[in-house]
Amino acid sequence: MFDTIVLKASGIPLNEESITRHTSILSKATTYLNRDTRALHTNYVMHDEQIPYIKYADMSHTIELQLSIPKFLYGHNIALITETDIQTFFSKLQERLYELFSIKVNHLDWIVKRIDVCRNFQVDKQVSDYIRMLGKQRFAYKNTNLTNQDETVTFSNKSSSIMFYDKQKEVKDKKGSSDLVKLAKGILRLEIRPSYNDLKKYSPKRKAVELLCPSFSDEVINKALRNVKYPSEIISLDLAWLKENKEDISKIEMYLGFQTLLMMYDESTLREIYTPSTFANRKSLIKKMTIPQGNCLKPLIS
Incomplete structure (x- = not known):
């Protein structure tokens, strides 16, 4: 369902002490002068073991987080989360932020940036x-x-x-x-x-x-x-058909060889190998010839 998410919530007041006491996770603090109010404001960036990226702007009282939901819940993001995991995620996130900063962010306040x-x-x-x-x-x-x-x-x-x-x-x-x-x-x-x-x-x-x-x-x-x-690809050749078309065996060989290369590499790579005229001839051959084909790969969705 979901992996990495960037969340933002505004109107979340954090005092400086609640941030600076976490010197182990505080990685950057940038202070600047607001030209309109002449007041000093600071943007903080933190890296928590559970929430890898936390940014807080004390002027707008805005907190921004980036994390992988499955890693946050289970330590890895191979298995996908389920619908029941979503409520668990919100609750655990609320608990972690309270542990760090003694704040409670309502689930409804989170806005998705990514x-x-x-x-x-x-x-x-x-x-x-x-x-x-x-x-x-x-x-x-x-x-x-x-x-x-x-x-x-x-x-x-x-x-x-x-x-x-x-x-x-x-x-x-x-x-x-x-x-x-x-x-x-x-x-x-x-x-x-x-x-x-x-x-x-x-x-x-x-x-x-x-x-x-x-x-x-x-x-x-x-x-x-x-x-x-899901383009069709040759998975086998009927011997009877091959015997019927034995006069074109050299073209069939050329067709099969070029299609194999197309399966292995993208066209931009092959254009670096062939001369422009030869590449154009091979592409023309693929379009003109009719060879019994079958789907090689199943659709990812039905």
Whole structure:
């Protein structure tokens, strides 16, 4: 459902003592002069073991937090949170802030600045196959970026992003325990960062209690996955068909070889290898030839 979230609440008075007593988590304090009131104000940045980023502005009495909901609740973000976890999250967050600063922030006061919607797809040994397939696609008004050919593909613009990646590889790269590496095996992870406008369409005031719900998560994910296409790929060749077309065997070999490369690498990479005319000829051949095909990968949603 959800992973990283950035929350903000205003009208939360904190006295300086409640902040500065936590010297172990206070990482930065910037004091400045308000030109209108001629009063000194301070912005504080803190890093708590449970809430990695806390920012407080004493002029506006605004507190801002960034944290991973599943990590906050369970210590890792491999398994997804459920609907029942949401209320637990709000309650535990309220308890932690009271422990730190002796304040109580009402659940209704939290506004969402950013939220990452996510879902796991168990695809076993086909994680790399899905990422290579997705890396060759284009989403409207978004740039496509493929990392290491089969690890991560991102579709993004200035306001939003859609990312698919190999969860087990990420856990290994971050030196996760063997138990976590095992738990992440075969997971194709989808993470979506909706735009500001997407948040406002669902909740005009971007209320956290309204956005942290299954219906918003499902709406965002289904909208993204509707754009995914599942191109047909050759999984076998009928011998009878091959014998009937033996006069074109050299073209068939060329077709199969080029399609295999397209499955392994994105077109921009192949353009660096082929001359422009040869690449254009191969693309033309793919379009003209008709070879019995079948779907290689199952749709992520039905």
